[in-house]
Amino acid sequence: MIERMVIIGLGLIGGSLGLAVKQRGLCRDVVACGRDPVKLQGAVPRGIVDRVGESWEEAVDGADLVVLATPVGVVETVLRKIAPRLSPETIITDVGSTKCSLIDAAQRVFDELPGALVPGHPIAGTEFSGYEHALADLFVDHKVILTPHAGSEPAAVARVSRLWRELGADVVEMDAQEHDRVLAATSHLPHLLAYALVKMLADRTDHQAVFDFAAGGFKDFTRVASSDPVMWRNIALANDKELGALLTDYRELLDQMIARLDSGDGDYLQQLFHDAKIARDTHLVGPR
Amino acid sequence: MIERMVIIGLGLIGGSLGLAVKQRGLCRDVVACGRDPVKLQGAVPRGIVDRVGESWEEAVDGADLVVLATPVGVVETVLRKIAPRLSPETIITDVGSTKCSLIDAAQRVFDELPGALVPGHPIAGTEFSGYEHALADLFVDHKVILTPHAGSEPAAVARVSRLWRELGADVVEMDAQEHDRVLAATSHLPHLLAYALVKMLADRTDHQAVFDFAAGGFKDFTRVASSDPVMWRNIALANDKELGALLTDYRELLDQMIARLDSGDGDYLQQLFHDAKIARDTHLVGPR
Numbered sequence: 001m002i003e004r005m006v007i008i009g010l011g012l013i014g015g016s017l018g019l020a021v022k023q024r025g026l027c028r029d030v031v032a033c034g035r036d037p038v039k040l041q042g043a044v045p046r047g048i049v050d051r052v053g054e055s056w057e058e059a060v061d062g063a064d065l066v067v068l069a070t071p072v073g074v075v076e077t078v079l080r081k082i083a084p085r086l087s088p089e090t091i092i093t094d095v096g097s098t099k100c101s102l103i104d105a106a107q108r109v110f111d112e113l114p115g116a117l118v119p120g121h122p123i124a125g126t127e128f129s130g131y132e133h134a135l136a137d138l139f140v141d142h143k144v145i146l147t148p149h150a151g152s153e154p155a156a157v158a159r160v161s162r163l164w165r166e167l168g169a170d171v172v173e174m175d176a177q178e179h180d181r182v183l184a185a186t187s188h189l190p191h192l193l194a195y196a197l198v199k200m201l202a203d204r205t206d207h208q209a210v211f212d213f214a215a216g217g218f219k220d221f222t223r224v225a226s227s228d229p230v231m232w233r234n235i236a237l238a239n240d241k242e243l244g245a246l247l248t249d250y251r252e253l254l255d256q257m258i259a260r261l262d263s264g265d266g267d268y269l270q271q272l273f274h275d276a277k278i279a280r281d282t283h284l285v286g287p288r
Numbered sequence: 289m290i291e292r293m294v295i296i297g298l299g300l301i302g303g304s305l306g307l308a309v310k311q312r313g314l315c316r317d318v319v320a321c322g323r324d325p326v327k328l329q330g331a332v333p334r335g336i337v338d339r340v341g342e343s344w345e346e347a348v349d350g351a352d353l354v355v356l357a358t359p360v361g362v363v364e365t366v367l368r369k370i371a372p373r374l375s376p377e378t379i380i381t382d383v384g385s386t387k388c389s390l391i392d393a394a395q396r397v398f399d400e401l402p403g404a405l406v407p408g409h410p411i412a413g414t415e416f417s418g419y420e421h422a423l424a425d426l427f428v429d430h431k432v433i434l435t436p437h438a439g440s441e442p443a444a445v446a447r448v449s450r451l452w453r454e455l456g457a458d459v460v461e462m463d464a465q466e467h468d469r470v471l472a473a474t475s476h477l478p479h480l481l482a483y484a485l486v487k488m489l490a491d492r493t494d495h496q497a498v499f500d501f502a503a504g505g506f507k508d509f510t511r512v513a514s515s516d517p518v519m520w521r522n523i524a525l526a527n528d529k530e531l532g533a534l535l536t537d538y539r540e541l542l543d544q545m546i547a548r549l550d551s552g553d554g555d556y557l558q559q560l561f562h563d564a565k566i567a568r569d570t571h572l573v574g575p576r
Contacts, residue, residue, distance in 0.1 A: 123501055123503045125505075126504075142503070143500075143501060178497070182494070182497050185492070185498045186489075186499075186501050186502045186506045187505060187506065189485070190485065190505060190506055190509040190510075191505070193481060193509075194509060194564075196538065196541050196545060196560070196564075197477070198567055199563050199564040199567070200537060200538055200541050201474075202563060202564065204473070206469075207567070207571075209466070211474075211567075211572060212431075212571075213411055213431060213433070213470050213471065213474050214571075214572060215411045215413070215430070215431075215474070217413075217475060217478060217479070217511065218474045218475065218572075219572055220508040220511045220512070221478040221481075221509055221511075221512060222568055222572070223505065223508045223509075224508070225565060225568050226565055226568050226569055227561075229559075229562040229564075229565055230558060232557075232558075232561050233554045234554075236549060237549075237552060237554050240549050240552070244546055244549050247545065248546060249488060250542070251542045251543065251546070253487070254484060254535055254538070254539045254542070258532055258535050261524060261525075261528050261531060261532050264528070266521045266525050269521050269524050270517050271517075272484070272487050273513075273517035273520050273521060274517040275487050275490060276484075276485075276487040276490065276517075277483075277513060277515070277516075277517055279486050279495070279499075280513050281514055283500075284502060284506075284507055284510070
């Protein structure tokens, strides 16, 4: 049983974490902190947290676990604010979509990376934002990636890992750089591509007709373009190197396809479509 | 009641059409024709068609309605084969994803475009192929676009329109060129983009890790990349001009985004993401 867990930033992920922990009775005192405590009060009757911390300092002081669940772009500010009240025993983890940026931020805030710092990233979410959309089962059968740094204490890693497993998640560890490279490919790039397509079509004069005839395939393809723009701005900037390299590769492949389409090279296109279908059917079978 | 309806090409769409028509009792004699009559026999016990036509000529001769449901790329060959046995009373329609290519093919086969020719396109489908996946309700609440040519007889257009409405579809008419422009944007381009992304990632040495960490967003984004490669080769080639122009526009937008990402222009990215989200949430509300 965790005595006190503080969730800083109560969005979809932070809210779902609180709800899941409380429903499973894993913590005696789940406290939410955020910029606007009044807005967070609604989470208490919903069973997402036990209380809202009026003072961050008081909430963090003596906590067993602090979870940073704010947008990636403000993590450094938050760390700077809570650092003076963190005891060495307090485990710090996060749920951010980019991991090198978190470690870089912590390096700027602390003289030395805390041994109790265990960066994490649950690969779960919906296109909705805010604790109002929290789901107690959001993490069940989903992967959570932990990216301990060289000085992360094994006991802290084990504690965070156990918590996620208790919520039904499948925990894996990897290097922060590898995380950012893999996630750029599977998550960040698709988000940018979907946003770009919808933006391009929305700017057409015939956009009404275009959207009127959008079928299931288009809706699926663009679902991630309904995600929070501020959150994705932060993620894109925090992982700009990996993402920029991938976007450049992708654009080069499109150049190839444009040239082949122009020359009527159906065999090239069919082979490319075939390879993609085989890869997807092999690796991504079953319902999501 | 239709006396005899001939479906040439019994894939997902042709099969679903047969199944829907038979379940609703709209036709006395639903006949399937295809390259391989033996393979089509399984559709009879499944209630998809009444019989398989051994001879195309016999099946088409005197039919009330002939539906071309073959891949887009072979429509001209099929039309050439059945043209000698088509009576002027036999209504001809199709279900192809590109409409200018069908009209062009018909123009090459017939001296004059038949008045009984009513090109059509049901905006429905799944990533599966073959009559084995036929769904009787595939067209319910889906749009069917008819693109009559200048000489299409109003009575023929009305008959085809009524059939689709009897299957639960919402029928709209538009110009073949407009159809191809709109569908390039909402369907053909997303397919090419999804195929390209999966192909690019499949070619990476770390593709196993990449696919292992693919979450729901990635699976949705790439669902259309599990579609039939031959069908999409044909569609891409049949709509190459519209598709090429759109791909070029899209690539230019990616160039912009790469440059802005590189210069750390978060405001540009956030505005683009915001515009896309607003457009999607406004135009594509509700479940698919």
